[in-house]
Amino acid sequence: MKKKVLFMVINMNVGGVEKALLNQLKKMSPKEYSVKILMLEKYGDFLEDIPQWVEVDYFKNYQRVKYLFNTPPKDIILNFLKDRKFLKASYYLALFLITKLFGSRELLLKSILLKHPNYSERFDEAIAYAGPMSLIDYYVLKKIDASKKIGWIHFDITTIGLDKKLINNIYKGFDEIRVVSKDAKDKFDGIFPLLKKKTKVAYNVILKEEILKLGSEKGFDDSYKGLRLLTVGRVSKEKGQDLAIEALKKLLDTGIDAKLYLVGDGGFRKECELLSRKLNIFENVVFLGTQKNPYPYMRECDIYIQPSRYEGYCITLAEALIFNKPIVATKFTGALEQLKGNKNSEIVDYSSEEIFKGVLKILKKGDER
The missing domain is CATH 3.40.50.2000 (Glycogen Phosphorylase B;)
Structure with a gap:
């Protein structure tokens, strides 16, 4: 029986994370795996390079979710007021105040995705591949049914702005956390020592023969x-x-x-x-x-x-x-x-x-x- 795996990413723009995913897929056999990619947006020159045997789906209403999660609260409330949507303005004002009071943007994510249905399929593994990325990480953890849930860290987290409380709350729910280099893993473990038992190094796949041929x-x-x-x-x-x-x-x-x-x-x-x-x-x-x-x-x-x-x-x-x-x-x-x-x-x-x-x-x- 094939192993069902889901990878969740932002898009398939020409970049290192996306190239690493394509390389990963090329090392996976369609005889052994049933793979789906769930993207936040349909975008990127690498879309056409996804193997034909891999299924692709897109996150519904991403622009709305992105707007509510990333736009400054003041702008959101003012826009609702301008559109005479007073109940929504009051709701989000209360939500932003509660989020600030408790110092947790997890409440904001939970509220924004409250009416967003759980994903319809079940998987053996669900991988938040573009980590750390709060929306993807949270969605994989809370909205996807899978036997094993994995976070995949592609960055040096000491050099990018992070909501550490949110990341910790999400990642402690993952079964495994893969980090793309030993140095990056050490830095992650230094910031989140309680998660150290879950982290492991997973180097990006490099297809040497293919690169030499293309070169x-x-x-x-x-x-x-x-x-x-x-x-x-x-x-x-x-x-x-x-x-x-x-x-x-x-x-x-x-x-x-x-x-x-x-x-x-x-x-x-x-x-x-x-x-x-x-x-x-x-x-x-x-x-x-x-x-x-x-x-x-x-x-x-x-x-x-x-x-x-x-x-x-x-x-x-x-x-x-x-x-x-x-x-x-x-x-x-x-x-x-x-x-x-x-x-x-x-x-x-x-x-x-x-x-x-x-x-x-x-x-x-x-x-x-």
Whole structure:
């Protein structure tokens, strides 16, 4: 009899968590598993890459739930009053006051999802895969019937804002908590010591042969002959692309002919573009946008840079390692764990100066060979 498993995620945008899920699915046999993905929203370029044997469903009324849970209480109440919905305004005013009084947003989640029906199927395992994410974690725990419930932590929880009381109350109900690196697990255990017996390390699946095959395709389409620096990931503050741009400026100021290529997109891109213009290096910063196959660029670049301010387990770093490229990475959670024993890498502090120095060290090593 097949094992029934449900994974709950936000969407299938091109990102590390989503890629890790796809890799996980590729290692699972449809002869042994019946798998369903429950998404909060139907969105993302990775939607078409979900195996055909995997069933997909979508959370009902997510925008309403998201609005009520994430919007400042004052704005919600004022909007109800503007729409002359006085009873709702009074109800949510009382709810927000009670939530504040008891210091628990669990009451808010419970109230918002009160009329939301329990999921109709039963599973052997239900996995809150995008953790920590309060809505998904709570829904898996309270609204899904499963023999085993699992939380899956993909981030360094010490670097993101968390409602610790809410997380603790939810996660103590899980049967198991999987964390994507030993370092991330240690940090989780440090904040939630009473949950330590439930945590275990579960590294992201990396499909080496598939990555090497995809990497054989053509990457860069320009005729540039200088030093190609590459970073791959969602363009966001936590991924640190601004630090890499500033480090590039320092390299150019020393007379090194270099370009920085950014694979990925996101809300931080405009700030990065403005920064590169401000530093007068816009022509040396190439925004390649979202690429479902970033591997040819990894294979063809000279140095791979991972300038993240924080990670849990950096899947793009693990992928870059497959191509045996020189790597400069900041000392985010899991970096030392991933790069241990790699003599062709430099782990540096979270600053453009240290990234710059790391690149210089890599170049010096190359000259000495």
